[in-house]
Amino acid sequence: MLKAVILIGGPQKGTRFRPLSFEVPKPLFPVAGVPMLQHHIEACAKVPNMKEILLVGFYQPNEELTRFLSNAQQEFKISIRYLQEYAALGTGGGIYHFRDQIVSGSPEAFFVLNADVCSEFPLPEMLSFQKEHGEPNSFVILGTTANRKQSMNYGCIVENEETSEVMHYVEKPSTFVSDIINCGIYLFNPDIFQHIGAVFQKNQQDMLEKPGLAIRLEQDIFTALAGQGKLYVYKTLSFWSQIKSAGSAIYASRLYLNQYHKTHPERLASNKEGGPKISGNVYIHPTANIDPTAVLGPNVSIGTGVTIGAGVRVRESIILHGATLQDHSCVLNCIVGWDSTIGKWARVEGTPSDPNPNDPYAKIDSETLFRDGKLTPSITILAMC
Numbered sequence: 001m002l003k004a005v006i007l008i009g010g011p012q013k014g015t016r017f018r019p020l021s022f023e024v025p026k027p028l029f030p031v032a033g034v035p036m037l038q039h040h041i042e043a044c045a046k047v048p049n050m051k052e053i054l055l056v057g058f059y060q061p062n063e064e065l066t067r068f069l070s071n072a073q074q075e076f077k078i079s080i081r082y083l084q085e086y087a088a089l090g091t092g093g094g095i096y097h098f099r100d101q102i103v104s105g106s107p108e109a110f111f112v113l114n115a116d117v118c119s120e121f122p123l124p125e126m127l128s129f130q131k132e133h134g135e136p137n138s139f140v141i142l143g144t145t146a147n148r149k150q151s152m153n154y155g156c157i158v159e160n161e162e163t164s165e166v167m168h169y170v171e172k173p174s175t176f177v178s179d180i181i182n183c184g185i186y187l188f189n190p191d192i193f194q195h196i197g198a199v200f201q202k203n204q205q206d207m208l209e210k211p212g213l214a215i216r217l218e219q220d221i222f223t224a225l226a227g228q229g230k231l232y233v234y235k236t237l238s239f240w241s242q243i244k245s246a247g248s249a250i251y252a253s254r255l256y257l258n259q260y261h262k263t264h265p266e267r268l269a270s271n272k273e274g275g276p277k278i279s280g281n282v283y284i285h286p287t288a289n290i291d292p293t294a295v296l297g298p299n300v301s302i303g304t305g306v307t308i309g310a311g312v313r314v315r316e317s318i319i320l321h322g323a324t325l326q327d328h329s330c331v332l333n334c335i336v337g338w339d340s341t342i343g344k345w346a347r348v349e350g351t352p353s354d355p356n357p358n359d360p361y362a363k364i365d366s367e368t369l370f371r372d373g374k375l376t377p378s379i380t381i382l383a384m385c
Helices: 036-045 063-076 090-097 099-103 123-132 192-202 204-209 217-225 246-263
Strands: 002-009 050-057 079-084 109-114 117-119 139-145 155-159 166-171 180-188 231-235 240-242 282-284 300-302 313-315 317-319 330-332 334-336 347-349 381-383
Touching: 002 036, 002 090, 036 050, 036 063, 036 109, 036 117, 036 246, 050 090, 063 079, 090 099, 090 109, 090 192, 090 217, 099 192, 109 123, 117 180, 117 246, 123 139, 123 180, 123 231, 139 155, 166 217, 166 231, 180 217, 192 217, 240 246, 246 282, 246 317, 246 334, 300 313, 313 317, 317 330, 330 334, 334 347
Parallel strands: 002 050, 002 109, 050 079, 139 231, 282 300, 300 317, 313 330, 317 334, 330 347, 334 381
Antiparallel strands: 109 180, 117 240, 139 180, 155 166, 155 180
């Protein structure tokens, strides 16, 4: 029996995602036509013998989150529960606080996934890898390769190339350590709570002075486990990216839309008589009203109740529910906000923030929306009226 834990954070986080996160919890923001979190749940639900998915975070339960969980349970036929933290407890503190819920039913192992990553989620491959490497009670980190400069923005893993054991782990080092980076997706067994508990006991005095002091898997646990024969890295060659900013959401949408050819071809729009011209990968919600003279794509996601007028051109953009793009408007590299209106003949264009296409290991740079109190000009425009 297996379980999965998805760490969804809370409203104090996601500042780089503002103002979008003011309107909806970041994990429910639509990427490639479905809430960001649904990609994680769908991947977990496909793993054989998966019995339960637990969401851990400190969002206040609300109607939108409750409705999403209810719909997801019905669609994926699996138990999905939300466990609310009393404060931000960190990636390790959150799962330790709810350890009784996680080990209930005696799962042999459980996945932990950060909600703000976009991936093909090779979870079955991680399970097979765990059985082939190390002892049965070992832990697995999903890793990927970044270029030397960008690797310092992530957790860096030094591995034994013969055994894939993690020999050294450093979170966001100040100098180059390794080009293998932590993807924020882990495979644990209940033994992990012994290691987190040891850190908890060690930090107990500090926690009395600072209630809610976070325990971090990356800095507090992985650093200590490295080189102890307990921690291994499974390196993926498939796509992976963080979703930290508006621009990175558009990039993640492109990756998921491309994956739909294999996983959900029914979600991709196609050219039909009397319909708009489709170029590349496009998702259109069935409730959208689109003029047949519009041209959409590549990498476009159209939400519920969207109206798109005659001669409109949309490319590399996410159009959120209720938005209206009036006749002959042009929207490029943008997120158009909920119930917004783009006027006739208007042109709204953001600057792409894609990784370097000439570097196969380049990752997207997730800049903050504002720097020194000013809007960062390279960030995707948010047309929110």
